[in-house]
Amino acid sequence: MITEIAPAPERAVSESARPRRGHRAWDEVPRRRIYLPLSVYLLFTLVPFYWILLFALRPAGSTSLVPWPVTFEHFGKVWTDRGFGTYFANSVYVGLATLVLTTVVALAGGYALARFDFRAKRGFMLALLCSQFVPGALLLVPLFQIFAKLSMINSLGSVVIAETVFQLPLSMILISGFIRNVPYSLEEAAWVDGCNRLTAFRIVVLPLLRPGLIAVGSFAFVHAWNHFLFALMFLSDQGKQTIPVGLNTLMSADSVDLGALAAGGIVAAVPVVVVFAFIQKWLITGFSAGAVKG
Amino acid sequence: MAQAAAVAEPPAPPRRRRASATPRRLPYLLIAPAALLMLGFIAYPVLSVFYYSLQNYNPTKPWRNGFAGLGNFTQAFSHDPQFWDTLTFSAKWVVVEVGLQLLFGLALALIVNQTFVGRALGRALVFSPWAVSGVLTSVIWVLLYNSQTGITRYLADVGMGSYGTSWLSDTSTVFPAAVVADLWRGVPFFAILILADLQSVSRDLYEAAEVDGASRLKQFWHITLPHLKDAIVLSTLLRAVWEFNNVDLLYTLTGGGPAGETTTLPLYIANTSVDAHNFGYASALTTVAFVILLFCSMVYLRLSKFGGETK
Numbered sequence: 236m237i238t239e240i241a242p243a244p245e246r247a248v249s250e251s252a253r254p255r256r257g258h259r260a261w262d263e264v265p266r267r268r269i270y271l272p273l274s275v276y277l278l279f280t281l282v283p284f285y286w287i288l289l290f291a292l293r294p295a296g297s298t299s300l301v302p303w304p305v306t307f308e309h310f311g312k313v314w315t316d317r318g319f320g321t322y323f324a325n326s327v328y329v330g331l332a333t334l335v336l337t338t339v340v341a342l343a344g345g346y347a348l349a350r351f352d353f354r355a356k357r358g359f360m361l362a363l364l365c366s367q368f369v370p371g372a373l374l375l376v377p378l379f380q381i382f383a384k385l386s387m388i389n390s391l392g393s394v395v396i397a398e399t400v401f402q403l404p405l406s407m408i409l410i411s412g413f414i415r416n417v418p419y420s421l422e423e424a425a426w427v428d429g430c431n432r433l434t435a436f437r438i439v440v441l442p443l444l445r446p447g448l449i450a451v452g453s454f455a456f457v458h459a460w461n462h463f464l465f466a467l468m469f470l471s472d473q474g475k476q477t478i479p480v481g482l483n484t485l486m487s488a489d490s491v492d493l494g495a496l497a498a499g500g501i502v503a504a505v506p507v508v509v510v511f512a513f514i515q516k517w518l519i520t521g522f523s524a525g526a527v528k529g
Numbered sequence: 530m531a532q533a534a535a536v537a538e539p540p541a542p543p544r545r546r547r548a549s550a551t552p553r554r555l556p557y558l559l560i561a562p563a564a565l566l567m568l569g570f571i572a573y574p575v576l577s578v579f580y581y582s583l584q585n586y587n588p589t590k591p592w593r594n595g596f597a598g599l600g601n602f603t604q605a606f607s608h609d610p611q612f613w614d615t616l617t618f619s620a621k622w623v624v625v626e627v628g629l630q631l632l633f634g635l636a637l638a639l640i641v642n643q644t645f646v647g648r649a650l651g652r653a654l655v656f657s658p659w660a661v662s663g664v665l666t667s668v669i670w671v672l673l674y675n676s677q678t679g680i681t682r683y684l685a686d687v688g689m690g691s692y693g694t695s696w697l698s699d700t701s702t703v704f705p706a707a708v709v710a711d712l713w714r715g716v717p718f719f720a721i722l723i724l725a726d727l728q729s730v731s732r733d734l735y736e737a738a739e740v741d742g743a744s745r746l747k748q749f750w751h752i753t754l755p756h757l758k759d760a761i762v763l764s765t766l767l768r769a770v771w772e773f774n775n776v777d778l779l780y781t782l783t784g785g786g787p788a789g790e791t792t793t794l795p796l797y798i799a800n801t802s803v804d805a806h807n808f809g810y811a812s813a814l815t816t817v818a819f820v821i822l823l824f825c826s827m828v829y830l831r832l833s834k835f836g837g838e839t840k
Contacts, residue, residue, distance in 0.1 A: 269640055273640055286669065359564065376802045377581075403567065482781075503662070508660070
């Protein structure tokens with residue numbers, strides 16, 4: 236988490252190359268004008284995080300503002316008694332399946348958009364853009380009916396498909412931008428060397444797409460991991476539910492077990508934090524490259 | 530053979546150069562999976578929503594099913610105060626949320642764009658709620674707002690307010706309470722996008738302005754803001770659509786209550802279709818929501834002259 240988020244190399248270069256002048260430059264704002272508002276905002280950001288840690292780690296019934304003595308009873312309870320072990324496995328399955336499906340389908344489509352001119356291209360691009368305005372939440376009923384017809388209600392596959400479909404348009408637009416950044420001549424050179432299109436793509440293009448694919452894939456994973464509504468609607472069997480649905484169940488209980496709720500929330504957050512910490516560098520470079528050319 | 534042909538061909542712009550070995554069908558094969566998924570699970574549902582909006586359709590009352598004409602729409606516009614209430618609340622929610630998120634996000638981006646000690650850490654920390662899901666946001670703020678051991682208890686300890694206050698179940702405080710919870714997660718979104726765009730402002734412009742004696746406020750107004758305009762227009766639009774449609778947070782935080790005080794139109798639609806099984810009417814409301822979104826987006830893009838003659 237503690238890495239530079241948006242590095243600006245050209246700026247650093249120009250700063251060091253240019254001799255400092257006597258008067259204040261734009262970015263030399265008095266320190267207090269930075270640290271004071273930043274501290275206030277940090278307080279607003281961090282107190283809620285502290286609050287959930289506090290509730291998860293202090294014993295039930297404690298009102299201390301410091302989580303001491305630390306207890307892990309809430310985690311044990313939420314993991315076994317409240318079924319978060321099962322929910323966790325289901326969420327991992329949904330997240331990974333969405334990641335793979337979204338990336339593969341978007342990669343194929345993105346390649347076609349980046350490298351070919353074909354009659355339906357304009358219409359297809361328009362459809363991708365328009366789909367951004369279609370809210371998944373408003374399509375719950377027809378989607379439910381479709382999955383009922385396919386007898387996929389209560390199967391994790393329905394959630395995977397629904398999450399993938401709503402991730403696809405943006406992922407495809409981004410990936411086609413990344414592919415356009417890879418010079419076509421590289422591929423042509425590989426053909427000359429005797430590769431067919433697929434091999435050339437695999438050997439030449441795919442390695443260069445890595446940051447972009449990591450960005451798109453992790454975004455799909457986190458989105459599927461976090462999203463709530465489809466899982467709530469399509470999965471009624473308790474053994475099939477995902478973590479956000481489990482959290483909702485804990486929250487809507489008559490007397491909410493706050494310790495268990497906090498522990499469940501932390502279980503929900505850990506994979507996301509890990510993914511972001513792991514890929515932060517890739518994420519920003521991947522997205523800025525795609526956004527510019529997208 | 531194919532290689533020889535490829536070598537012999539004169540260099541041509543990439544688009545033109547469809548390798549002779551490539552079948553004409555290839556691009557269609559490549560987009561087929563995506564196209565089929567989107568046809569089946571976006572286009573077809575959208576069309577079926579339009580179709581059902583003209584029908585009386587309620588699986589629990591099959592004897593009344595049938596063509597309804599515009600009946601569902603007249604019902605919504607002239608006989609359903611809840612439709613107007615939820616629509617008004619949706620508008621209020623979107624305007625307040627997007628406005629405040631933009632304001633704080635812009636300020637935050639300008640602050641962390643400065644050079645100062647601890648900048649990397651500061652950025653990572655202030656952006657961190659961005660990755661938190663709507664449901665998890667609700668969990669966190671339910672813990673903060675709960676009447677027994679929430680923040681109000683500790684405020685009461687130091688003499689502010691009274692014990693047992695629950696901001697989420699009081700109609701006068703639920704709106705600001707929900708707004709703050711959603712701001713916590715939404716501000717980083719704007720801050721990240723604006724910060725990214727700030728990287729591309731030419732520093733020469735500021736230097737020139739400084740030489741001309743322009744105050745910092747004037748520099749912000751005449752250099753920074755025009756540069757950010759397109760990014761701001763696009764991000765506010767995307768965010769407004771997203772805030773309008775997003776039901777995760779309000780569904781789990783307030784459940785639309787108390788007394789329907791925080792029910793947005795999409796929440797009302799979900800209740801109408803899922804709890805009341807009134808699919809026909811819910812479809813009509815969905816159609817209305819589509820049209821409103823589309824209309825507002827177009828008006829917004831037109832009014833803001835997006836991609837126009839700025840810079």
